[in-house]
Amino acid sequence: MKRKLLLAIAMFGISIGSFAQVMPYTFSAYNQAYLPLDSATRIDSGVIWDYNTTFTAPVGFHFLIDTINCPAFIFNDNSFFADSGNFLDGFIISDADFTDRGIDSLIKSKSPVRYKVTGPPKERIFKAEYFNVGFDYQFQQGIPLTDSVNFQVWFYEDSGTVEIRFGPSLVSVSDYFQFIGNDVSGYVQHIDTNGNGYLYILKGNPAHPTMQTVHMVNGIPTTSFSGLDAWPPNGTVYKYTRKNPINLVQVPVVFTDENVDVFPTVCTNQLTIRFDGNETPEYNVVSISGANMNMKGQVSRGTNKIDVSNLAAGTYLLHLQGGADSKVFRFVKM
Numbered sequence: 001m002k003r004k005l006l007l008a009i010a011m012f013g014i015s016i017g018s019f020a021q022v023m024p025y026t027f028s029a030y031n032q033a034y035l036p037l038d039s040a041t042r043i044d045s046g047v048i049w050d051y052n053t054t055f056t057a058p059v060g061f062h063f064l065i066d067t068i069n070c071p072a073f074i075f076n077d078n079s080f081f082a083d084s085g086n087f088l089d090g091f092i093i094s095d096a097d098f099t100d101r102g103i104d105s106l107i108k109s110k111s112p113v114r115y116k117v118t119g120p121p122k123e124r125i126f127k128a129e130y131f132n133v134g135f136d137y138q139f140q141q142g143i144p145l146t147d148s149v150n151f152q153v154w155f156y157e158d159s160g161t162v163e164i165r166f167g168p169s170l171v172s173v174s175d176y177f178q179f180i181g182n183d184v185s186g187y188v189q190h191i192d193t194n195g196n197g198y199l200y201i202l203k204g205n206p207a208h209p210t211m212q213t214v215h216m217v218n219g220i221p222t223t224s225f226s227g228l229d230a231w232p233p234n235g236t237v238y239k240y241t242r243k244n245p246i247n248l249v250q251v252p253v254v255f256t257d258e259n260v261d262v263f264p265t266v267c268t269n270q271l272t273i274r275f276d277g278n279e280t281p282e283y284n285v286v287s288i289s290g291a292n293m294n295m296k297g298q299v300s301r302g303t304n305k306i307d308v309s310n311l312a313a314g315t316y317l318l319h320l321q322g323g324a325d326s327k328v329f330r331f332v333k334m
Helices: 005-009 136-140
Strands: 025-031 054-058 072-076 079-083 088-092 113-118 125-135 148-156 162-170 186-191 197-203 210-217 236-242 260-263 270-275 282-287 292-298 302-307 314-322 325-333
Touching (some): 054 325, 072 125, 072 148, 270 314, 282 302
Antiparallel strands (some): 072 079, 079 088, 186 197, 270 302, 282 292
């Protein structure tokens, strides 16, 4: 069954009630040739996935979505977000359910999900891509997955800008879009479990959309709204530029490339954290899909050993948190 948009975005955080908000980004749209990511790391590990799959990848530098620290890119079905523990902020790509185009044959993946980080320090760009992805609607209808889309998400280290870049697409029916019959895309601000918060939804011509503000109370919009007339054409870029500087809150640096290291990247029984700082940060291990492995503790100065022998074989992320600073390391358990 296809999920409703508000159920998907209201499943995180705790109730905080309704309060006035200000959109933290300025929206603009422009056109630039779409280039697939080359030499990128696959997040999906070549396994066939569906819309229930959550993908996670380390951003690699300090990044905020609004005021929420975002050490890892977390993408679930059709949205990516940062979770404060109290509420969720993030971006909706679409309200369609995406799936691997190989799901109808279960032979091999046809829709890689991948990422890479480019640029020098302080000017890095995190780039994630959903390549040749299909629509769950066609799979549920028992028909070949003939339609597909390509899109990328870019995080800019120097400015905090977020871009959503759309590539070649084939979208033959509007039934893929489950909420109001046309595509819903935009920014989600401070949504809690009860569906209280704000949506900033794009509407009209997908090449040059305008934005409307929607106040949500208990999962119900207090005003009517519409969406995009169609899927964005190839080369369209949706740009969300921060209204305030990226360092909205100055974050003391705890982790640097020189004072922390995690190894080996492929291990069987033990993972080592080498830390040369004065703080006592915390660590937490999660699966590549975002599931908590209940492996956490504190890191002391020097060499720290973590027993990972009980983990199932697979790819994991080690999150380090020191105050408001954080760092994420990826490792494979054999």
